[in-house]
Amino acid sequence: MSWSIVEVARHAGVSSRTLRHYDDVGLVPPAYVGANGYRYYDEEALLRLQEVLLLRELGLPLDAIRRILDGTSDRTAVLREHHSALLAERDRLDRLAATVRRTIEMREGGDHMGPEELFDGFDADKQRQYEAELVDRFGPDAQEKIDESWRRVGAMTKADAVRIQADLAARDAEYSALLDAGVAPDDPRAQQVTAGHYAWVCQFWTPSAEAFAGLGDLYVDSPDFHARYDAVRPGLAEYVRDAMAAYAIGTLA
Amino acid sequence: MSWSIVEVARHAGVSSRTLRHYDDVGLVPPAYVGANGYRYYDEEALLRLQEVLLLRELGLPLDAIRRILDGTSDRTAVLREHHSALLAERDRLDRLAATVRRTIEMREGGDHMGPEELFDGFDADKQRQYEAELVDRFGPDAQEKIDESWRRVGAMTKADAVRIQADLAARDAEYSALLDAGVAPDDPRAQQVTAGHYAWVCQFWTPSAEAFAGLGDLYVDSPDFHARYDAVRPGLAEYVRDAMAAYAIGTLA
DNA sequence: GTAGAGGTTGACGTTGCGTCAAGGTCAACC
DNA sequence: GGTTGACCTTGACGCAACGTCAACCTCTAC
Structure with missing residues (x-):
C-alpha cells in the first residue's frame, strides 16, 4: 500500500x-x-x-x-557526542544568561559600586566594552579574572573608591614626572612606579604578565583610556604601556 | 584621525x-x-x-x-527579554539532554524493563517514536506523563509483565468478540471493556481524556500498532479507537 | 468542461557571516 | 616606470533546514 x-x-x-x-x-x-x-x-x-x-x-x-x-555511524556514539554538545551549549547559555543578568543589574544600579566609578568619565557600557576586549585578546580565561574583579569591587566602599582614585591620580603624576625627566620606561625608577601600578590593579584582579602588558596596550588602543592619559600629559599612555610591558617581562614573567 | x-x-x-x-x-x-x-x-x-x-x-x-x-528600543527591556529567552533555551537544552541521555541508557539496556517489552515486537526505538508522536500531538505536557510511565514501569517485574500481557490479550479478544457481535463502540458493553482498557493503561500513566482518545488514534495511525490489532482481527484498531474516543467523551471528560 | 484539492519544479528568503573570484589601489623597492 | 605583495572593492555562492510563493500540471467530483 x-x-x-x-x-x-x-x-x-x-x-x-x-x-x-x-x-x-x-x-x-x-x-x-x-x-x-x-x-x-x-x-x-x-x-x-x-x-x-x-x-x-x-x-x-x-x-x-x-x-x-545508513549504518555508517554508530547510533550510541553519535548520541553520546550529541549529549555532550547539548550539555556544553546549555552551560554556555547559562553563563551567558548570567552575564546578561549582571549587565541588567549594572544598568539598574545598586548599592555596590563598579570599577567604572574608579575611572572618571567611564560608564557601565564602556566598562563592558573593555571587558569584552580583554576576553577577545586573552581568551575565555580572562572572563574569570573579570568575574574576580567584580567580587572584589563589590566589597569596596565609597571611601575605598576615593582612596583608589587619589592613588591613581598620584601615579599619573609620577609617570608624568618621569616622562618629563626623560627616564626610560624600563628604568628602575619607572619600574618602581609600575610596581605600585601593578599593586593598584591587583585590588581588582591579579593579571598574569601577559595580561598586565595587554592592559597597557589597552590604555593606548582604547580611545577613552588614551584620551584620559593624554589629558594628563601627551604621550603618557604610550609611556605607561611601555613601563608595564617592561615590568611584565622583567618582574612578572 | x-x-x-x-x-x-x-x-x-x-x-x-x-x-x-x-x-x-x-x-x-x-x-x-x-x-x-x-x-x-x-x-x-x-x-x-x-x-x-x-x-x-x-x-x-x-x-x-x-x-x-538607534534609540528605538529600550536597552534594559531588550536585555530582559533576551535574558528570559536565554533561560528558556537553556532549560530546553537541559531537557533535551536528559531525553538523549535516557535514549542512550535505553539502548544500552539495563535491569529494568520498558513498556516495549509489554508489546510484542516493539523495540526501544519504536517506543521512542511513539513517545515523540505523543509529544507532538499533545504538547510538552505529554512528556511528563511519559516520564511517569517510565517510573512505574521501572518498578515492575517480569511476573508483572506476564500478567499485563495476558490482560492485554484478553482485552483484544473481548474487543474482537464485540466487533463480531456488531456491538457499537459506544455501547455500554464495549465501554465496560474500554474501562478495563483504561485501567490497563493507567498502570503506566494516567492519561487525560484527550490523551486517551489520542492513544486510540495512535493505534490506528501507527503502522505497527495497526498491524498488531489487525492481526487479531481486521478493523479492530478502528473499533478500539472509537471505543476509546467514546469513553474519553462519556466518562473521562 | 469546471472547480477545488493536490502535486510538481524553481526560486527566493531566513541570520550572520565565510570563502572565493576577478579586478582595482597603494606603497615600497629596484 | 615596472614589479611585488598587501590591501581593498564588488559580486556571488555557501551554510542548515526548511517556509513561502509563483507558475503550472494532475486528479476527482460534479
Whole structure:
C-alpha cells in the first residue's frame, strides 16, 4: 500500500515541503514516483520517516541522522557526542544568561559600586566594552579574572573608591614626572612606579604578565583610556604601556 | 584621525568581511569612503563598533542591536527579554539532554524493563517514536506523563509483565468478540471493556481524556500498532479507537 | 468542461557571516 | 616606470533546514 505526500505529511505531522526536502537530500526517498510525477510512499518509507523524525526530535542534524540510518555511524556514539554538545551549549547559555543578568543589574544600579566609578568619565557600557576586549585578546580565561574583579569591587566602599582614585591620580603624576625627566620606561625608577601600578590593579584582579602588558596596550588602543592619559600629559599612555610591558617581562614573567 | 578597514578589523578582532557586512546592513557605517573606494573609520565609528560587539557578545541579534543603538528600543527591556529567552533555551537544552541521555541508557539496556517489552515486537526505538508522536500531538505536557510511565514501569517485574500481557490479550479478544457481535463502540458493553482498557493503561500513566482518545488514534495511525490489532482481527484498531474516543467523551471528560 | 484539492519544479528568503573570484589601489623597492 | 605583495572593492555562492510563493500540471467530483 502507498500514500501520497500530503497523506504522509498529515499523518507524520510535517509539511510536504519537508518531505520533498528529505527526498532531495536523499534522507527519505519515496517508494516510487508515479507517471504523474507524484511521490508515493510505502510502509518502509514511513518507518524510515518515523526514525528520522524521532532523531530530529532529539536535535540531531539531518546529516548525522542519515549516517545513523545508513549504518555508517554508530547510533550510541553519535548520541553520546550529541549529549555532550547539548550539555556544553546549555552551560554556555547559562553563563551567558548570567552575564546578561549582571549587565541588567549594572544598568539598574545598586548599592555596590563598579570599577567604572574608579575611572572618571567611564560608564557601565564602556566598562563592558573593555571587558569584552580583554576576553577577545586573552581568551575565555580572562572572563574569570573579570568575574574576580567584580567580587572584589563589590566589597569596596565609597571611601575605598576615593582612596583608589587619589592613588591613581598620584601615579599619573609620577609617570608624568618621569616622562618629563626623560627616564626610560624600563628604568628602575619607572619600574618602581609600575610596581605600585601593578599593586593598584591587583585590588581588582591579579593579571598574569601577559595580561598586565595587554592592559597597557589597552590604555593606548582604547580611545577613552588614551584620551584620559593624554589629558594628563601627551604621550603618557604610550609611556605607561611601555613601563608595564617592561615590568611584565622583567618582574612578572 | 581615521583607519582603514583592516586596521579596524585587527584592532577590534573581527574580519573585514564582518565590517563590510555591518556597513551593508547600516549597523556600523564607515566615517567616509575615500576616492579609491576604500572605507575609512573614525573614532566615533570605532566606538559604535565597540558597542555593537559588546551587545553581540551578549548574544543579541544584529537587528536588536541596531534598535538599541538607534534609540528605538529600550536597552534594559531588550536585555530582559533576551535574558528570559536565554533561560528558556537553556532549560530546553537541559531537557533535551536528559531525553538523549535516557535514549542512550535505553539502548544500552539495563535491569529494568520498558513498556516495549509489554508489546510484542516493539523495540526501544519504536517506543521512542511513539513517545515523540505523543509529544507532538499533545504538547510538552505529554512528556511528563511519559516520564511517569517510565517510573512505574521501572518498578515492575517480569511476573508483572506476564500478567499485563495476558490482560492485554484478553482485552483484544473481548474487543474482537464485540466487533463480531456488531456491538457499537459506544455501547455500554464495549465501554465496560474500554474501562478495563483504561485501567490497563493507567498502570503506566494516567492519561487525560484527550490523551486517551489520542492513544486510540495512535493505534490506528501507527503502522505497527495497526498491524498488531489487525492481526487479531481486521478493523479492530478502528473499533478500539472509537471505543476509546467514546469513553474519553462519556466518562473521562 | 469546471472547480477545488493536490502535486510538481524553481526560486527566493531566513541570520550572520565565510570563502572565493576577478579586478582595482597603494606603497615600497629596484 | 615596472614589479611585488598587501590591501581593498564588488559580486556571488555557501551554510542548515526548511517556509513561502509563483507558475503550472494532475486528479476527482460534479
